[in-house]
Amino acid sequence: MSNLLTRTITGVIFVAAVISSILFQEQYYTFTLLFSVFNILALIEFYGIINAKENVCVNTPYMVFCGTLLYFGCFWCSNFNSDPNRITGFVILIAFILSIIILIISELYRGKPHPTYNLAFSIYGQTVVALPFAVLNFIARDTFHLLALFAFIWLFDTGAYLFGSTFGKHKMIERISPKKSWEGEIGGALTTIGAAIGYSFYIDQPLWQWVVFALIVVIFGTFGDLSESMLKRASGLKDSGTILPGHGGMLDRFDSMLLAAPVIYIYVEILKAVS
Numbered sequence: 001m002s003n004l005l006t007r008t009i010t011g012v013i014f015v016a017a018v019i020s021s022i023l024f025q026e027q028y029y030t031f032t033l034l035f036s037v038f039n040i041l042a043l044i045e046f047y048g049i050i051n052a053k054e055n056v057c058v059n060t061p062y063m064v065f066c067g068t069l070l071y072f073g074c075f076w077c078s079n080f081n082s083d084p085n086r087i088t089g090f091v092i093l094i095a096f097i098l099s100i101i102i103l104i105i106s107e108l109y110r111g112k113p114h115p116t117y118n119l120a121f122s123i124y125g126q127t128v129v130a131l132p133f134a135v136l137n138f139i140a141r142d143t144f145h146l147l148a149l150f151a152f153i154w155l156f157d158t159g160a161y162l163f164g165s166t167f168g169k170h171k172m173i174e175r176i177s178p179k180k181s182w183e184g185e186i187g188g189a190l191t192t193i194g195a196a197i198g199y200s201f202y203i204d205q206p207l208w209q210w211v212v213f214a215l216i217v218v219i220f221g222t223f224g225d226l227s228e229s230m231l232k233r234a235s236g237l238k239d240s241g242t243i244l245p246g247h248g249g250m251l252d253r254f255d256s257m258l259l260a261a262p263v264i265y266i267y268v269e270i271l272k273a274v275s
Contacts, residue, residue, distance in 0.1 A: 006245045007245075009245075010244050014244065014253065015154065017034065018150055019150075021033075021035070022140070022146050022147055025140060025143070031136075031140055031146075032140070035071075035133060035136060036071055036072070036075075038133065038254065039067060039068070039071050039130060039134075040064055040068060041241075041243060041249075041250040042129050042133065042249075042250040042251050043060075043064045043067045043129050044060060044064060045240045045243075045249045045251045046125045046128075046129050046240075046251060047060040047063055047122075047125055048060070048241070049231055049232065049235050049237060049240060049251075050121045050124075050235075052235045052236075052237070053121075053234070053235055055113060056114065056118060056121055057112045057118055058118055058121050058122050058125070059110075059122070062103065063103075063125055065099065066096060066099045066103070066130070067125070067130030069092055069095050069096040070126065070130045070131065071134045073089055073090075073095075073096055073134070074093075074134035074137045074138065075089075075134075075137040076088050076089030076092060077089035077090070077093065078137045078140070078141060079137070079141075100123070100126070103119070103122060104119060107119055128227070128258055129251075129258065132254075132257060132258045132259070133254075135261050135265045136257075138265055139261065139264060139265050144203050145213075145264070148213060149217065149260070149261065149264055151195065152192050152195060152196065152213070152214055152217040152218075153217055153257060153260065155191050155195045156189070156191060156192040156218055156256070157188065157221075157256065158191065159184075159187045159188035159189075159190065159191025159192065160180075160184040160185060160187060160188030161188075162187065163183055163184045163186065163187020163191075164179065164180065164181045164183055164184020164185075164188075167181075167183040167184075168181030168182075168183045169183060170182045173226060175233075176229050176233055177225070177226055177229040180229075185222060188218065189215075192214045192218050193215070193218075195214065196210040196211050196213060196214035197211070209271060212267070213264065216260060216264055216267055217260050217264070220259040221256035221257070221259070221260045222256070223259050224256045224259035225256050227258070227259065228240065228251055228252070228255035228258070240252050
């Protein structure tokens with residue numbers, strides 16, 4: 001099977017799974033369950049990349065446990081407003097905080113050569129992987145915003161690839177991502193803004209709000225992509241993993257979301273507060 005066919009089949013199945021999980025979230029919590037698995041796999045990949053570095057030894061199982069606590073703590077807090085369910089969410093988040101304190105104390109006794117490196121990269125993974133996945137639980141309260149987030153990311157990636165492969169001559173940051181060009185970035189941005197304009201006709205929100213939504217996805221999606229590329233390049237890796245045939249690893253699929261999701265959540269909450 002050719003790489004293009006493999007990539008296409010994997011992409012179609014992946015997109016179908018994500019969209020289906022969003023559409024059926026209200027009845028079956030499908031999105032929550034699916035993305036809890038994605039969160040775990042992404043954390044395993046992240047800490048696998050980190051542990052490939054010299055002088056770094058992060059306790060991967062423990063950090064996956066911490067990231068899972070953060071994810072489900074945010075899920076409970078975002079979905080249940082009455083006791084005792086609300087209290088359950090706070091208890092889980094308190095357990096997460098305590099687990100980070102235990103992490104810091106444990107480095108005193110692990111006897112590894114560079115404990116500060118271990119702590120820094122451990123917290124880094126919780127910040128740039130576990131937290132964005134956890135924040136998705138709050139965005140998931142609005143199906144249209146959640147669908148828009150992923151649709152815009154996919155359209156931006158597709159537009160950037162098509163324009164970049166056809167017209168790309170001026171590199172953005174070649175030392176980090178040799179194939180990413182300004183032509184691709186502009187093409188991807190125009191594609192995403194066009195989608196936002198179309199989206200505004202179906203959703204009862206002002207056009208400018210969707211255009212800003214799209215620009216956030218473009219700007220912070222790009223930085224998320226570049227940040228993951230920087231991480232892989234520092235470890236001498238092309239892909240974060242091999243779990244998705246033709247697409248690499250889970251981080252490769254969600255790199256654009258990692259910085260975009262938290263900013264989108266803040267943006268949506270600001271719109272709610274001022275409306």
